[in-house]
Structures are given as structure tokens and as C-alpha cells.
Amino acid sequence: LTDQEVRKLFSRKTVELTDGVPSRENALRKKKAFHHMTTQSKAVLCNVRQGGLLRDLTAYVHDRRGTIRDLRADGRIVSQGIDDHDNMIGPANANVADEQGTTWGQTKYRDIAPTFALVRNWANAGRLLQYNEDETDMVDPAPPTPEDISNGTLRGMNDGVNVYDGGNLRPASFLPFVQPNLFPVMTEGAVYYNLATYSQSADNPSSPQVLRICYYPRVALWNPYNVSLKLHNMCATIFVNGNKDVRVTYSDRTTRTNVPIPFGRGSTKVGAKPSGSDPSPGHYVGWVLFKLQPTTMAPGETLVFSPIRTSEYQLFQIDRNVLSSSVAPDPGLYFWQDMQQTHTKKPVTFIEFPGPGNQSGGDNYMMSLKSAGRQRSFNDSSFNNMQSIVYANTSLQAGGSDELPVQWSTGRGRQPEPRVHDLGSSRARLPGTAIPDTRTRDGFRIRWWDEHRSNVLGSGQLRGQPQHLKSSVIGTWNPRAAYFCRNPWDNVTDLPPHFYGMYTRDLFDQRVSWQNMMPRSIDGRQVGWPFGEPLNAPDDGVVLFDVPREEIGIPSLGFLRHLKLSEFGWHPSYAVGNSIVDPRVGRLHTSPVLQTSREKANNGWNSYLFGHQGGRTSGRGADYWAMLTRQILFNRPDDHFVVYDLSYETNFNLWDNFFVSTGNNARKIAFVESPEENPLPNGRFQLVGTGTNVRSDIVNFHKSASQLWLNGGFNVNSVSVDAWKAVLASAMNAGDYASKDAVPFPRVINPPNGEYLDGNWDDEEATSGFLSIDGSDTSDSDLERLAQEIVREVKERAPFFGLSDFINRRLVDSEHGDAGPIEAAIQRSGINAEFDEHEILRIPNNPRDRLRNVSFDNMSDATRLEQTQKPDSVAWGLPSYLTQGDIVQAIGSGLRPRSDSFLVRAYGESVDAQGNVQARAWCEAVVQRMPEPINSDSSGLNPVAKRSPDEIEFGRRFKLVSFRWLNPEEV
Incomplete structure (x- = not known):
């Protein structure tokens, strides 16, 4: 092409699309596509949906007050201002609601929506981290505000008969959610145990035998960020069934049943030998607290913390119960408690054997993580006032009834009974060969990509439909959340452990045995894996999220996908820019539809959807289970929609109202003085430069868009395959970052690992590298197929009435209601076939895979999470799995809903x-x-x-x- 011809192209990258094409054919292509190629495309930064110019989030981020007033002209508001406490979804505030004809007090997101303060505070935190810095301190959730405490938000949560039992006096604040945080994900909290015995008098072998429980807690934390996290002092808690009864067999083969082996808080009230202060009531039994030894977690790393030494479990001075990630789990390292009840004969074996009427059930199932900050010492009394980081309640009834215990199978053909180890004396400890029986495991973990056979077969009414266990943790859940609990739109099985939510418990299976769950030792650190057994994990972990840095800040709206917008576990990991339907909500709406008066009570958080069981509600009525679950969220479900399509609502408000100009005020002034010498970080912005107040306008939240062009703005209504290829391939062959003729779509800016290009799903680059797709000029390249499928979607859906209309799915009962156009195009292009078609990774989500209705404990429908609307793969969201958010992050700042040239x-x-x-x-x-x-x-x-x-x-x-x-x- 001549220089004159090149100037007509969308960009010089388009020249590469013509390489090797004969000149005559090239001339015909140019004639056919003349209206698609130009270098004179400048876009006006305008709200096409509602009119007016876009408002500049960069100007807001750099505003020291966090408050910008409305812009008024001729007696009316012509551009709405912004405040830190304005909501990012729904009406921003009461005044906006009034302008829209809505009553603020009746809006359903007003107290629980993400606020714009999250964006500003996140960006400002990034100024403290430079591009070449590779570690940062973890950041705790914000505590409740004085207003929360004074107005009664926390009142009623501290009286001992509610879900928290007074143990969460500093919860993670989300009323409103204004402060971003940065902490590891809790992927596992579990306990194995052994039983041992010794003579009460070492000098008299015939003296009574003391039974000792030796338990082995393990806590796994995952750093999903692209930066090392320096952890400070934390307290991890695990609440399992500590009210166990066992049947022991003695050396003379006689047996004894109803032998209690309580442990943890309150255990001395129900059978454990007193040792120091135990201020907790007996129903806390099974609730154990541990100090996690501070360390620094590498990007993507999962560390397994286990006992650092053998010691008696400290009921009061809990900071002495130390777990470390530098010590491998060892049968000889554990915490122990002795039982009050002694035995005249020596116990030799045992099995769990509940008492009559299943009276030995646990009070609750829960795990949590709390911050001690710089405080090195803490005890049981100070625990209640420590800052909460994560609270995960995995109990069907939120502790509203005793969790049913498990009775181990006995008899011919069954596993042998575990031995009761003979210590000889109270000072002796178990040997390293005393591996705990798999059946002693109790606790919680993130769902695996490939659940073990016992969980599949133990699914009650859903046995025969193993697809219910297949979920994308990243696509369907929010692992960075602070609150996890059951919601009315989960899939719940009728048999324990009920298999709902992001976390699950385990039925007995060798895949969760002590040996199989051993972490890998790498450089003296015990490394695990969030989505399966540790031994199968990639060495470099899973890196999903980036953080802003001083030199980069927030480069585009698409980059906001890395910002956590919710503390609720059922919201998506990536909200901004993605568009997959929330399977709890469905195609037609952005929040669940409640049809009958029974369903509508408490916005769905009621006994009709949560269930109840008369004999297991302690006489507190049918609403007890639902009430306790509402209390986990401080009763906000009473008058709010806490389950809703966060992606849709966020995209709807962001993409048509705001843009990111990039650059601080000083850099913008320099840009005005010499645009070519001092370009903005987003070099596509060009100066309009009209009027007499250019310098003040360009740093103004309301007026910045009047002084900036977007050079090369691309109309998303385009139906030219070549034009879409040119836009998608804008980073192809740019330096030596990616392979030749490969188009990179990096999730994070400087990933720990290299390029994933046509690789295998278990490659290290798949979980901690960056994705590239084949951009070669062939008819079957990834780029060609993707562009063709995008054009197909545009032809079916256009015209788009705003950029959010293009980003979002449509609220219709068709495939257009499942995902936005780019996401749908990706699915059909086959780019993710390595994950979508793999037997282990594929999620069965065709119409024939819809789950049958499950009803038990007075629930009307226990399978409300729509199986057919789950993502195609459990690996959805990995850095190597292309999503709409990846593309929008790369090219979103150049997309416009109409042409201006x-x-x-x-x-x-x-x-x-x-x-x-x-x-x-x-x-x-x-x-x-x-x-x-x-x-x-x-x-x-x-x-x-x-x-x-x-x-x-x-x-x-x-x-x-x-x-x-x-x-x-x-x-």
C-alpha cells in the first residue's frame, strides 16, 4: 500500500491484514470496505442512551473531597454530580431517585449496593504501589461505622441466641460498601483426629485409662492477586461437630457406647477435662480457634497451615494454638484435650456412634477468619471484638438446630475400626505413623472441579444427576467475599452435607484422606490448590486479579473488573464488563421473581424457601432457620434484594454515564500545552481545544468530555468482519510480548508466567500466565472465527441503544438473555474448547441437564439455581479462559455505540x-x-x-x- 492509502486505514495494524494478498484482489477488498477503513474516526464522548456528555471518573478519583456537585444550567441539572456514598447500581442517591420518580426508601439496593467510594479508594491505594513492586500488605475489611452501631444495625446480634452468638462484634462492613480490601481467600478449614489413651497413674498400669483426643486442624489460604500479600496476625476458626459420641472397644473385646469426645470452646462443660479458663457455653463445642503465623504469599499461591508443635489446646489463650505454612502436616504434631470420663479397661479401637435419637449432633458448621492486625497476643475474650475478614456458614439451618451426626458403618466388609493409640504416659506423643482415619475428617473446602465419587453418590434425591456438583467457582461465586451462607436460590440436596454454595463438606472418600490431602513442599512452604487435591496442583498457583499501580492507575472502565464490588459470596468474581446470566436470577430479570405472597415475605428469605423441621427448631417456630440466615447479613434481606445480577446492574450504570480520561491534573495540563509531547496515558485521547477555558475544563468532572476526542472510536454496530478483526488484533505483533501473529489478552499486567497459546488445560501458563489467540490470516484462525461470530451477534441484536446495551445481555427469554454479544461469540467460536469440551471440566448445562425438583424439610423447591444457565466450564474465568471481560478490558476504551465521523x-x-x-x-x-x-x-x-x-x-x-x-x- 502507498503512504496515501495507509492513511485511510483504521490503523497501521490493518496493513498486516493484507499481507500476501495479490494487489488486484487487495484493490477489490479496499473498494468493498472503503467505508470501514479510515484514520479520521473521532468519537464524541457522549451518553447516547440518555443524552449529554460522559462524566470523567478520573477527575472524580483525583478529587480530594470525593464530592462533586451537580452542574446546573438554566434552572435545571444538566450533569449529575458524584459523591463517595453514591451507589453504583440503581439510583445513585435519594435526589436521583426522586428525579426518576422513585421513592428512595422503597429501592431495593439502597444500603447494600457498591459505592463509588470503592473506585476512588481503590485507585488511591494504587498510588502507594509502583509498577516494579511485587508485594503489598493485606488490607482488612472496614469495621462497622459508628452509625451502624448507634442506630441498632448490630443490636440483637449479641444476645447469645442468634446466629453470631455475640462472636462478631466487628463484622466486615458493607452498609455501605466503601472501602476496598485485600486479603487471601479461605479455601479450606478442616480437622482430622486420633484418639489416644494413657494410664492415669504412670506408676500403676491398672489405674484408670484417660481418653485423649488429638486433632489436626488445617487451614488453606489462597492469594488470587497479581502481587505478593504480606499477611499480618490472624485468627482462623473452624466450627464442626465437637459433640461427638463414640463407641470404644476395649482390650477384652467388650464395648461401651455414648462415650463423649468433645473439643474446643465450651468442651469442659460437656465432658472435656478442665484446663485453664473456658468462658464459652457448652453449645460452642467443636468451635476451635487458631493463630496463623504471619507470612508472605506469592501471587496465586495457596498455602496450607497446620500445627507447628504438639501441645494442649488452649481454651483461653488461643494465640498459643499456632498454625504455620512452613510445617508439613504430621501425625506427630497436633493439639490435644483429655476427657473427664475415665475407663477401667484399655480402649483399643473406636467408631463414631451417635447416642439415642441422634442427640450428639453439632450446633453449627462454620469457619471464619479474623484479623489481629499488629496485635501478637489475643485470647478467647478478645476474639469477639476482632475484625472479621471472612465468615462462611455452611450449615443448612445456620445453627438453628443440631446438625445431624454421622454413624460409621460397621460389620463384615466395612473398613476396620481405627485404633486408640496407647501413649503410655500423658507426656508421650503420637508417632509420625499414626495417620488419622479418613472418616475423622470434618470441615469445609471450596468445590473441586472434579468432585469425588462419594459426594456424587451421596446426593440423595439428586443422585443420578452429578451435574449439580459442577459449578464454576469464578463464574458463579465470589471467592473474595466476606460473607458466605445459604440463600433461597441455591441447589440443596436432601441428605447431609446438602452440597450448596461455594463451600462443601465431604462424605467419606479416599480422595480426602490424610495422604491425598497432603500439601506439596516447595521451598519450605506447604502449597495447596483451591480446586482439587494439592498433589495435582500447578506450581505457580492461580492468579486472577490485578491491583492498580502508581504509574498505571485505572486505565479504563474495563480494568474495574478487578475491583471487588460485593461482600456476598453469590455475586460474580468479575462484575464489570462481563455479561453471563446469574443462574439464580434467570434471563428475564436482574433479581429473582417472587410470585406468591408466601415467596415474597422477607424478599424470599422465609420458611417457604428455606424450609423448617418442627422437631429441629428448638420450639422457635417455622421461620427460625430463615431468620438466622437473615441475621448473617444483619437482616438486610428483610427489605433489600441481596441476590441480584450485579454484572448487569453495574454495566448498565457505568458504560453509558462515565469514561476514564487517565492522567492526573498535572499531566492533563501538560497535555493541553503540548498534546504530542505529553500524551495522556490513554494515547487515543486527542485534544479538541475549543473555548477559552480548556485548562480548567479538561480537569473538570462534568466538562472533560467537551475537550477530548477519542481517536479511532469504533462503532459496535459494525457488521464488517475485517473491521472487527482489526480492532481485536490491535495488540498483535506489538513488540515481543506474545508470539508472532498471536493476539494477547492478558488478564493482569505483568503475570508471573508466560503465554498460553493453544495449550493444555493443566499447563502452568493456564492458571498464572496470559492468554493469546491465533491471529494468523487463515480462514480458521481464532481471530477470524471470533470476528465472524461477533458480527453474527451484532446482526441479530443491533442496533444498540448505548454501550451498556452492547456490553450486557438482553432481558429476553432467548439465547440473547444468557450472555452479551461478545461472550456469546466467544462461546460459539470454540476458542475455549480445551476447557468447555474436556470431560472433567465441562459443565453439563443443556436443557436435558436441568435438575429435578427436590423438596424436603418443608422447602417448596430446593433446586432454584438453574443448571442450564451455569457457564460452560468449571474453569470459566481462568487467565487462559477467554471471556468478554478480557476483550472489553483490552479494547473497551475504544468502543462506541455510534459513529461520529x-x-x-x-x-x-x-x-x-x-x-x-x-x-x-x-x-x-x-x-x-x-x-x-x-x-x-x-x-x-x-x-x-x-x-x-x-x-x-x-x-x-x-x-x-x-x-x-x-x-x-x-x-
Whole structure:
């Protein structure tokens, strides 16, 4: 191509799409696609859906007060301001709700929506981290505000009969959610145990035997961030069934049942030998607390913490119960407690054997993580006031009834009974060969990609439908959340452990045996894996999220996908830019539909959806289970929709109202003075430079868009495959970052690992590298297929009434309601086939895979999470799994819902009296829409408002940019 021809292209990258094409064919292609290729495309930063210019989030981020007033002109608001406490979804505040004709007190997101303060505080935190820095301190959730405490938000949570039992006086704040945090994900909290015995008197072998429980806690934490996290002092808690009864067999083969082996808080009230202060009541039994030894977690790393030494479990001075990630789990390292009840004969074996009527069930199932900050010492009394980081309640009834115990199978053909180890003396300890029996394991972990057979077969009414256990943790859940509990739109099985939510418990299976769950020792650290057994884990872990840095800040709206927008476990990991339907909500809506009056009570958080069982509600009525679960969220489900399509709602408000100009105020002023020498971080912004207040306008939240062009703005309504290829391939062959003719879509800016290109699902690059797709100029390349499928989606869905309409799915009962156009195009392109079609990773989500209705414990429907609307793979969201969010992060800042530059061609001819053509002429003009209105209001930003229905309203000014005559060969 000649230099003159190159100047007509969308960008010089487009030249590479013509390599190897014969000149004649190339000429025909140019003629056919002349209206798709130009270097004179400038986009006006305008809200196409509602009118007005976009508002500049960068200006808000750099505002020290976090409050920018409304812009008024001619007696009306022409551009809404912004405040730290404005909501990112729904009406921003009470004034906006009033303008929209909505009563603020009746809006369903008002107290629980993410706020814009999250964006500003997140960006400001990034100023403390430079690009080349590889570690940062963890950041705890914000504590409750004084208003929360004074207005009674926490009142009623501390009286000993509610879900928290007074143990969460500093919960993670989300009322409102204003402060971003940075902490590891709790992937596992579990306990194995052994039983041992010794003579009460070492000098008298015939003296009574003391029974000792030796338990082995393990806590696994995962750092999903692209930066090392320096952990401070934390307290991990595990609440399992500590009210166990066992049957022991003695050396003379006689047996004894109803032998209690309680452990943890309150255990001395129900059978454990007193040792120091135990201020907790007996129903806390099974609740154990541990100090996690501080360490630094590498990006993507999962560390397993286990006992650092053998010692008696400290009921009061809990900071002495230390777990460390530098010590491998060892049968000889454990915490122990002795039982009050002694035995005249020596116990030799045991099995769990509940008492009559299953009276030895646990009170609750829960794990949590709390922060001690710089405080090195803490005890049981100070625990209640420690800052909560994560609270995960995995109990079907939120502790509202005793969890049913398990009775081990006995008899011929069953596993042998575990031995009761003979210590010889109270000072002796178990040997390293005393591996705990698999059946002693109790606790919780994140769902695996491939659940073990026992969980599959133990699914009660859902046995035969193993697909219910297949879920994408990243796509369907929010592992970074602070609150996990059952919600009315989970899938719940009728048999324990009920298999709902992101966390699960285990039925007996060798895949969760002591040996199989051993972490790998790497450089003296005990390394695990969030989505399966540790031995099968990649060495470099799973890196999912980036953090802003001083040099980069927030480069685009698409980058906000890395910001956590919710503390609820059922929201998506990536909200901004993604568009997959929430299977709890369905295609037609953004929150679950409640049809009957019974369903509508407490917005669905009621006994009709949560169930109840008369004999297991302690006489507190049918609503008891639902009430306790509502209390986990401080009763906000009573008058809020806490389950909703966060992605849809966030995209709806962001993409048509805001843009990110990039650069601080000083950099923008330098840009005004010399645009070519001092470009903005987003180099596509060009200076309009009209008016007399350019310097002040460009740093103004309301007016910045009046002074900036977006060079090369791409109209998403385009149906040109070549044009979409050019846009998608904008980073192809840019330096040596990716392979030749490969298009990189990096999830994070500087990933720990290298390129994933046509690899295997278990490659290290798949979990901690960056994705590239084949961009070669072949008819079957990834790029070609993706562009073709996007064009197919555009033809089916266009026109788009705003950029959010393009980003989001449609609220319709068709495939368009499942995902946005780019996500749907990715699914059909086959780019993710390595994950979507793999037997282990594939999620069965066809219509024939819909789950049958399960009803038990007075629940009307226990399978409300729609199986057919889950993502296609459990690996959805890995760095190597292409999503719409990846593409939007890369090219979203250049996408626009309409064209503002127009190439106009005209033809004229002269004919004689007989109609014979005497002369022909062709011409071409480029017409540009300007930010400036023809008739502006007093603000200068928008067209003047119509004063009567008959008045003509002119929009923004058009300018003739260029004009030329064409040769016949160019037409």
C-alpha cells in the first residue's frame, strides 16, 4: 500500500491484514470496505442512551473531597454530580431517585449496593504501589461505622441466641460498601483426629485409662492477586461437630457406647477435662480457634497451615494454638484435650456412634477468619471484638438446630475400626505413623472441579444427576467475599452435607484422606490448590486479579473488573464488563421473581424457601432457620434484594454515564500545552481545544468530555468482519510480548508466567500466565472465527441503544438473555474448547441437564439455581479462559455505540438533450460530529432544552473535515 492509502486505514495494524494478498484482489477488498477503513474516526464522548456528555471518573478519583456537585444550567441539572456514598447500581442517591420518580426508601439496593467510594479508594491505594513492586500488605475489611452501631444495625446480634452468638462484634462492613480490601481467600478449614489413651497413674498400669483426643486442624489460604500479600496476625476458626459420641472397644473385646469426645470452646462443660479458663457455653463445642503465623504469599499461591508443635489446646489463650505454612502436616504434631470420663479397661479401637435419637449432633458448621492486625497476643475474650475478614456458614439451618451426626458403618466388609493409640504416659506423643482415619475428617473446602465419587453418590434425591456438583467457582461465586451462607436460590440436596454454595463438606472418600490431602513442599512452604487435591496442583498457583499501580492507575472502565464490588459470596468474581446470566436470577430479570405472597415475605428469605423441621427448631417456630440466615447479613434481606445480577446492574450504570480520561491534573495540563509531547496515558485521547477555558475544563468532572476526542472510536454496530478483526488484533505483533501473529489478552499486567497459546488445560501458563489467540490470516484462525461470530451477534441484536446495551445481555427469554454479544461469540467460536469440551471440566448445562425438583424439610423447591444457565466450564474465568471481560478490558476504551465521523461520497453526471452522459464526477467528504452543540445551554455542554413540543431541537454541531474529488478507479 502507498503512504496515501495507509492513511485511510483504521490503523497501521490493518496493513498486516493484507499481507500476501495479490494487489488486484487487495484493490477489490479496499473498494468493498472503503467505508470501514479510515484514520479520521473521532468519537464524541457522549451518553447516547440518555443524552449529554460522559462524566470523567478520573477527575472524580483525583478529587480530594470525593464530592462533586451537580452542574446546573438554566434552572435545571444538566450533569449529575458524584459523591463517595453514591451507589453504583440503581439510583445513585435519594435526589436521583426522586428525579426518576422513585421513592428512595422503597429501592431495593439502597444500603447494600457498591459505592463509588470503592473506585476512588481503590485507585488511591494504587498510588502507594509502583509498577516494579511485587508485594503489598493485606488490607482488612472496614469495621462497622459508628452509625451502624448507634442506630441498632448490630443490636440483637449479641444476645447469645442468634446466629453470631455475640462472636462478631466487628463484622466486615458493607452498609455501605466503601472501602476496598485485600486479603487471601479461605479455601479450606478442616480437622482430622486420633484418639489416644494413657494410664492415669504412670506408676500403676491398672489405674484408670484417660481418653485423649488429638486433632489436626488445617487451614488453606489462597492469594488470587497479581502481587505478593504480606499477611499480618490472624485468627482462623473452624466450627464442626465437637459433640461427638463414640463407641470404644476395649482390650477384652467388650464395648461401651455414648462415650463423649468433645473439643474446643465450651468442651469442659460437656465432658472435656478442665484446663485453664473456658468462658464459652457448652453449645460452642467443636468451635476451635487458631493463630496463623504471619507470612508472605506469592501471587496465586495457596498455602496450607497446620500445627507447628504438639501441645494442649488452649481454651483461653488461643494465640498459643499456632498454625504455620512452613510445617508439613504430621501425625506427630497436633493439639490435644483429655476427657473427664475415665475407663477401667484399655480402649483399643473406636467408631463414631451417635447416642439415642441422634442427640450428639453439632450446633453449627462454620469457619471464619479474623484479623489481629499488629496485635501478637489475643485470647478467647478478645476474639469477639476482632475484625472479621471472612465468615462462611455452611450449615443448612445456620445453627438453628443440631446438625445431624454421622454413624460409621460397621460389620463384615466395612473398613476396620481405627485404633486408640496407647501413649503410655500423658507426656508421650503420637508417632509420625499414626495417620488419622479418613472418616475423622470434618470441615469445609471450596468445590473441586472434579468432585469425588462419594459426594456424587451421596446426593440423595439428586443422585443420578452429578451435574449439580459442577459449578464454576469464578463464574458463579465470589471467592473474595466476606460473607458466605445459604440463600433461597441455591441447589440443596436432601441428605447431609446438602452440597450448596461455594463451600462443601465431604462424605467419606479416599480422595480426602490424610495422604491425598497432603500439601506439596516447595521451598519450605506447604502449597495447596483451591480446586482439587494439592498433589495435582500447578506450581505457580492461580492468579486472577490485578491491583492498580502508581504509574498505571485505572486505565479504563474495563480494568474495574478487578475491583471487588460485593461482600456476598453469590455475586460474580468479575462484575464489570462481563455479561453471563446469574443462574439464580434467570434471563428475564436482574433479581429473582417472587410470585406468591408466601415467596415474597422477607424478599424470599422465609420458611417457604428455606424450609423448617418442627422437631429441629428448638420450639422457635417455622421461620427460625430463615431468620438466622437473615441475621448473617444483619437482616438486610428483610427489605433489600441481596441476590441480584450485579454484572448487569453495574454495566448498565457505568458504560453509558462515565469514561476514564487517565492522567492526573498535572499531566492533563501538560497535555493541553503540548498534546504530542505529553500524551495522556490513554494515547487515543486527542485534544479538541475549543473555548477559552480548556485548562480548567479538561480537569473538570462534568466538562472533560467537551475537550477530548477519542481517536479511532469504533462503532459496535459494525457488521464488517475485517473491521472487527482489526480492532481485536490491535495488540498483535506489538513488540515481543506474545508470539508472532498471536493476539494477547492478558488478564493482569505483568503475570508471573508466560503465554498460553493453544495449550493444555493443566499447563502452568493456564492458571498464572496470559492468554493469546491465533491471529494468523487463515480462514480458521481464532481471530477470524471470533470476528465472524461477533458480527453474527451484532446482526441479530443491533442496533444498540448505548454501550451498556452492547456490553450486557438482553432481558429476553432467548439465547440473547444468557450472555452479551461478545461472550456469546466467544462461546460459539470454540476458542475455549480445551476447557468447555474436556470431560472433567465441562459443565453439563443443556436443557436435558436441568435438575429435578427436590423438596424436603418443608422447602417448596430446593433446586432454584438453574443448571442450564451455569457457564460452560468449571474453569470459566481462568487467565487462559477467554471471556468478554478480557476483550472489553483490552479494547473497551475504544468502543462506541455510534459513529461520529462520516465518510460521504457523491456522484454527479451531465447529460445532453438525448440523455447521453457527457461527464461524470465523484467526490468524497469527511464530516465530523463535534462535542459542541449548535444551540447550547448556559453550561455550553448540551443543546438548549426545548421550550415547547413544536420547537426544533438541534443536536451537536457537524463540521466538514475534508473534501476531495475521486478518480473512477477509486470507486
